[in-house]
Amino acid sequence: MSVLERLLKAIYPDRCPCxxxxxxxxxPCDDCAVVLKKQEISxxxxxxxxxxxxxxxCSQYHYLFEGVAAPFYNRDLAKDGVYGIKYKEAPFAAKYFGKRTAESFIKRFPDVKPDFVCCVPCYSKEARKKNYDAVEQLAKAVADELDLPLKLKALKKVRATEKQHTLPQDKRQANVKGAYKPTARFDGKTVLLIDDIKTTGYTLNECSKQLRMAGAEKVYCATALMTSKRQENALVKTR
Ligand SMILES: [Zn+2]
Ligand SMILES: [Zn+2]
Known part of the structure; x- marks a missing residue:
């Protein structure tokens, strides 16, 4: 560890990301690790x-990406951890959840070698106001872990959208349609697209569509969390 790293550790000691x-x-600390294990998608x-x-x-959607990987369901401690990054309460947790997201991608797609990592962009005014973008933090950690180039500005968001989880299912697709645009050509490239949470997959789909229209051959996605109504219903039944 360098002197600078030691100094930074003294100022910002490591915390459990959950x-x-x-x-x-x-x-995660031992207590959190036990709980987190139960939220793994395995x-x-x-x-x-x-x-x-x-x-x-899959039968409910027409996905334009090849596949998507995520380590955790969107609940309990996994949710607390990722929401800590999202709302800037615990930005340091991006490193751990980025690592786990990268690991889940390798596990699901061991044969895929993306040319670069990019992410679902947020609308510039939102990012400027906060001067912080949680999804970018996550994408950085994933790219580091996979040792891949990072193109944070591969896509840009051209208009504001409502938060997907606040909308009924039938409004979500229209909400993100045309909201993203590519900033360059990506001819023949295999892309790894990062977001924090997948719910219906409409946002990932819309971004994948734009990357494909910009020439990308294949788009794979990875998120830290996934929401599944079926999984939640199954949990209720077993309680
Ligand atoms: Zn803990
Ligand atoms: Zn499926």
Whole structure:
């Protein structure tokens, strides 16, 4: 560890990315690790929608990406961790969740070698106001972990959208339609597109469409969290 790193560690000691308590490690503490394990998307997983096969939702959507990988369901401690990045309460957690997102991508698509990593952009006014973009933080951590080039500005958002989770299902596709544009050509490239949370996949789909229209041959996606109504319903039944 360099002097600078040691100094930074003294000022910003490592915290658990889930409960944010000072633990001197930047991995989840033992208590959080046990809970987090239960939120992993594991077992037989559909490579297309990224959910466990028993919760597969592929028949409901027409995906324009090759597949999507995510390490966790959007609930409990995994949600706390990622929302901590999202709302800038715990930006340091991007490193851990980025690492886990990268690992899930390698696990699902061991044969895929993306040319670069990019991310779902937020509308410039939002980012300027906060001077912080959680999805960019996550994409940086993923690119670092996979040792891939990062093109944060491959896509730009050209208009504001409503937050997808606040809208009914039938309004979500229209909400993101035409909201993103490519900033360059990506002819023949294989792209890894990052977002923080996948719900219906409409946002990833719309961004994938733009990347494909800009020449990308294949688009793969990875997110830190995935929401699944079927998984949530199954949980309720077992309670
Ligand atoms: Zn913890
Ligand atoms: Zn599926």
């Amino acid at each position: 409960c944010r308590q000072l633990k001197g490690i930047d991995e 077992g037989k997983v559909c490579r297309r929608c990224g959910l466990e096969k028993r919760f597969c939702c």
